[in-house]
Amino acid sequence: MPVPPSSAAQPAQLWPPQNGVTVDVETLRGLAERMLVTRVLDTEAVRWQRQGILPAFPPAIGQEAAQVGSAMALDRARDMAFITYRDHGVVVGLDSDLTDYMGSHLALWNGGFADPNKVRHSPLQAVVGATALHAMGWAYAQKLDGTGGAAIAYFGDGASSQGDVHEAMNFAAVSKSPVVFFVQNNGWSLSTPLDLQVAGGSVAARASGYSMPSMRIDGDDVGEVYAATQIALEHAREHGPVVIEAFTYRRGPHATSDDPSRYRSLEEERALGPDPIDVARQLVADEAWWAEAEQRAEQAVDAVRVQMQSPRTIDGNDMFDYVFQEKTPQLVKQQEQWREETDLD
Amino acid sequence: MTEQLSTQKAINTALREILADDAKSLVFGEDVGKLGGVFRVTDGLQTEFGAHRVIDTPLAESGILGMAAGLAMAGHRPIPEVQFDGFAYPAMNQIISQIARTNYRSRGATPMQMVLRIPSYGGIRAPELHGESIEATLAHVPGLKVVSPSNPHQAYHLLRRAHEMPDPVMFMEPKSRYWNRGDVDFENPGDLEGSLVAREGEDLTIIAWGAMVARSLEVAELAAEDDVSIEVVDARWLKPLDEDGLVASVAKTGRAVIVHEAPRTAGLGAEIGQLLTERLWGKLEAPVERVTGYDVPTPAGDLEDEYIPSIDRILFGVQRSLEY
Known part of the structure; x- marks a missing residue:
C-alpha cells in the first residue's frame, strides 16, 4: 500500500509568546510568598523526620517555582490538579490546608485528609503516571459538562516512562480534552539520571507524536512558569491538551532515606544554576517585603508544626469505614471482631 | 412485561435504558461504538446516544480504566468495557491501585461509582487470554464488588442494579451464554441481593x-x-x-x-x-x-x-x- 501523505497538523507554537512575559508585582509577591512557605516546609519536614515525627519525607527543594508557579495559574473555581508525592508546592500554591496534607506524611492516612473537590487537587499517591489518566478522564467530563474547567497532570521525567502517561496523552489528544501535562524534569528519578530515563532527553519532544503543542520552559523562573501555564490552560480549554516541560533540578535527596552521594557528585550539585528562591527574590526586587515574607513563611510552617504535634490520632474504625460507600457484611463482621479483640478494657 | 431475549440483548437493553435515564452515564471501550462491540452487546447505542457518550477509545486498557476513574472523580457514572477478560490484566494497575482505593484514599470524598463490564470465562474456542476466569483475582482486592449473572433476566436486572451502586462493580458476563435466550421480566426483578x-x-x-x-x-x-x-x-x-x-x-x-x-x-x-x-x-x-x-x-x-x-x-x- 502506498504511503499516505502525512496528515499530522503542525501543533500550535505557544512558547515563547510574541510579546514576552510580564507578571505584575502583586502576582509575583503571591508566588514568591508561597515558594518561601514551600521551602520552609521542606526544610522543616526534613528536620521533623530526623526528630522522629515523620517516618519519611520526599523533599521538593529546588522545584518550588515549577510547582507554585503552575498551581497558581489554575482557576480554582473550575480547574483541578492531579498530583503525586513530591508536589507540596502545588498544595501550597492552591492554599490547601497543610496539616491535612501532612497527614499522609505523618502516616495517619494515606492520601491525607483533604477533600479533593474542595482543595482542587487529588490526594497524593505513590504510583507515578497513573494520575495522568485521571486528569484526562476528569478533563473529558468537563468538556461534556461544559464547565470550561481544565485538568493539570503533574509528573516527572521518571514517570514519563510509564505507559499510563502515553495512554493519557494519546487519549487526551484524540478526544481534545482540556489537559495540561506538566512535566517537572528535575534530572533524577530517585537515583536514575535523565539520560538513562528519557531517550532524547526531552519529554516535550514526545508531544509532537501526539500532535499537541509543547512548551519547554525554565522551571526555576516562577514568572515564566506562571505565564506559560496560563497560556497552556487557555489553549487547553479551547483546543485540547498541551505538554509543558519545566526544566528544574531536584536539589535534595529522593527522600530522607536516600543517599545521593552514591549516585551524584557535589561538583554536579554546585554547578547548578541559581536557586529558584533567589530568582524569585530578584523578580520581586523588594528586600524589605522579602524579609517580612520570610518571617510569615516561618510562622505559617510553625503553625503546621504545632498542629501536627498536638496529638492527632486516627480512629481505627476509619480503616474499615472508607473502603466502600456501602460496606460489605464481611467487612462489618471483621470490624466488629477488630473492636472486640482490641478493646482491652 | 416479559420478553424472551438473549443475554447479549438483555445487557444491550439495560445499557440503553441506563443511558436514557442517567445523563451522567457513559459507555466506552474498544470497538463499542460503530461496531457495537465484538459481541454486539453495545449495538446501536452510539447512534442513539452520540459518540460523546458511547465512545470508541484507543486500544489501551489501562487508559480505559484510568479515564473511568477520572470521570468518576468528576461525578460521572462510567460503564467501561474491557473487550475480553484477559485484557483486564493490562488495566490492573488502574483497577487495583486506583479504582479500588480512590474512595478509601479520599476518605469517601471521591467515590468510584462505575460498572466495569468484562466478557468472561471460556467456552467459545477463543484465542489465548480471551477465556480467563479472573473473579478470584478481583474479589481479593479490597474496594471492589464482583457480580456474575447467569441468564438474561439476571443480566438485565443485575446490570441496572450495579449501575445504581455507589462502589465500583466488576460485572462478569458469561460470554458462552451471550446467545442463550430466556425470559426477562422487566417489572419484576425479584431479589437482586445475594445468591x-x-x-x-x-x-x-x-x-x-x-x-x-x-x-x-x-x-x-x-x-x-x-x-x-x-x-x-x-x-x-x-x-x-x-x-x-x-x-x-x-x-x-x-x-x-x-x-x-x-x-x-x-x-x-x-x-x-x-x-x-x-x-x-x-x-x-x-x-x-x-x-x-x-x-x-x-x-x-x-x-x-x-x-x-x-x-x-x-x-x-x-x-x-x-x-x-
Missing part, C-alpha cells in the same frame, strides 16, 4: 455462577433420573458472597459441590468451602467438593473441554460427595 436458588433439591447443593449455573442445572436434571435431588444455587454476587444464603442451602442438604471455571488453587471455591466448614462444622455429611478448572493457563480451544468443568466431571464430584 439465588436456581433449582430446589434435598440431597446435595451445587454452588455455581456464570456459565456453570446452566451446566449445573443440567447435572441436576440428570441426577433426578437416578432419584438424586440436587439444589442448584446461583451465587451471583462473588463479592460480597451471600454467606447466609449459601449456608442455608447446604445446612438443608448437608452436602456441597462448588463448580467454577477458574483454576482451583486460591479460587473462590476455597473461600466458599472455608465458609461452609466454619459455619456448618459438624453438620456436613461430607467434605466440601470442588469441581474447577486446573492450575494451568486456560488452554487453547482444542483442550478447552478438558479444562472447563464438564457435566461428567460435575457428576463425579456429586458422586464423591454422596458416597463419602
Whole structure:
C-alpha cells in the first residue's frame, strides 16, 4: 500500500509568546510568598523526620517555582490538579490546608485528609503516571459538562516512562480534552539520571507524536512558569491538551532515606544554576517585603508544626469505614471482631 | 412485561435504558461504538446516544480504566468495557491501585461509582487470554464488588442494579451464554441481593455462577433420573458472597459441590468451602467438593473441554460427595 501523505497538523507554537512575559508585582509577591512557605516546609519536614515525627519525607527543594508557579495559574473555581508525592508546592500554591496534607506524611492516612473537590487537587499517591489518566478522564467530563474547567497532570521525567502517561496523552489528544501535562524534569528519578530515563532527553519532544503543542520552559523562573501555564490552560480549554516541560533540578535527596552521594557528585550539585528562591527574590526586587515574607513563611510552617504535634490520632474504625460507600457484611463482621479483640478494657 | 431475549440483548437493553435515564452515564471501550462491540452487546447505542457518550477509545486498557476513574472523580457514572477478560490484566494497575482505593484514599470524598463490564470465562474456542476466569483475582482486592449473572433476566436486572451502586462493580458476563435466550421480566426483578436458588433439591447443593449455573442445572436434571435431588444455587454476587444464603442451602442438604471455571488453587471455591466448614462444622455429611478448572493457563480451544468443568466431571464430584 502506498504511503499516505502525512496528515499530522503542525501543533500550535505557544512558547515563547510574541510579546514576552510580564507578571505584575502583586502576582509575583503571591508566588514568591508561597515558594518561601514551600521551602520552609521542606526544610522543616526534613528536620521533623530526623526528630522522629515523620517516618519519611520526599523533599521538593529546588522545584518550588515549577510547582507554585503552575498551581497558581489554575482557576480554582473550575480547574483541578492531579498530583503525586513530591508536589507540596502545588498544595501550597492552591492554599490547601497543610496539616491535612501532612497527614499522609505523618502516616495517619494515606492520601491525607483533604477533600479533593474542595482543595482542587487529588490526594497524593505513590504510583507515578497513573494520575495522568485521571486528569484526562476528569478533563473529558468537563468538556461534556461544559464547565470550561481544565485538568493539570503533574509528573516527572521518571514517570514519563510509564505507559499510563502515553495512554493519557494519546487519549487526551484524540478526544481534545482540556489537559495540561506538566512535566517537572528535575534530572533524577530517585537515583536514575535523565539520560538513562528519557531517550532524547526531552519529554516535550514526545508531544509532537501526539500532535499537541509543547512548551519547554525554565522551571526555576516562577514568572515564566506562571505565564506559560496560563497560556497552556487557555489553549487547553479551547483546543485540547498541551505538554509543558519545566526544566528544574531536584536539589535534595529522593527522600530522607536516600543517599545521593552514591549516585551524584557535589561538583554536579554546585554547578547548578541559581536557586529558584533567589530568582524569585530578584523578580520581586523588594528586600524589605522579602524579609517580612520570610518571617510569615516561618510562622505559617510553625503553625503546621504545632498542629501536627498536638496529638492527632486516627480512629481505627476509619480503616474499615472508607473502603466502600456501602460496606460489605464481611467487612462489618471483621470490624466488629477488630473492636472486640482490641478493646482491652 | 416479559420478553424472551438473549443475554447479549438483555445487557444491550439495560445499557440503553441506563443511558436514557442517567445523563451522567457513559459507555466506552474498544470497538463499542460503530461496531457495537465484538459481541454486539453495545449495538446501536452510539447512534442513539452520540459518540460523546458511547465512545470508541484507543486500544489501551489501562487508559480505559484510568479515564473511568477520572470521570468518576468528576461525578460521572462510567460503564467501561474491557473487550475480553484477559485484557483486564493490562488495566490492573488502574483497577487495583486506583479504582479500588480512590474512595478509601479520599476518605469517601471521591467515590468510584462505575460498572466495569468484562466478557468472561471460556467456552467459545477463543484465542489465548480471551477465556480467563479472573473473579478470584478481583474479589481479593479490597474496594471492589464482583457480580456474575447467569441468564438474561439476571443480566438485565443485575446490570441496572450495579449501575445504581455507589462502589465500583466488576460485572462478569458469561460470554458462552451471550446467545442463550430466556425470559426477562422487566417489572419484576425479584431479589437482586445475594445468591439465588436456581433449582430446589434435598440431597446435595451445587454452588455455581456464570456459565456453570446452566451446566449445573443440567447435572441436576440428570441426577433426578437416578432419584438424586440436587439444589442448584446461583451465587451471583462473588463479592460480597451471600454467606447466609449459601449456608442455608447446604445446612438443608448437608452436602456441597462448588463448580467454577477458574483454576482451583486460591479460587473462590476455597473461600466458599472455608465458609461452609466454619459455619456448618459438624453438620456436613461430607467434605466440601470442588469441581474447577486446573492450575494451568486456560488452554487453547482444542483442550478447552478438558479444562472447563464438564457435566461428567460435575457428576463425579456429586458422586464423591454422596458416597463419602
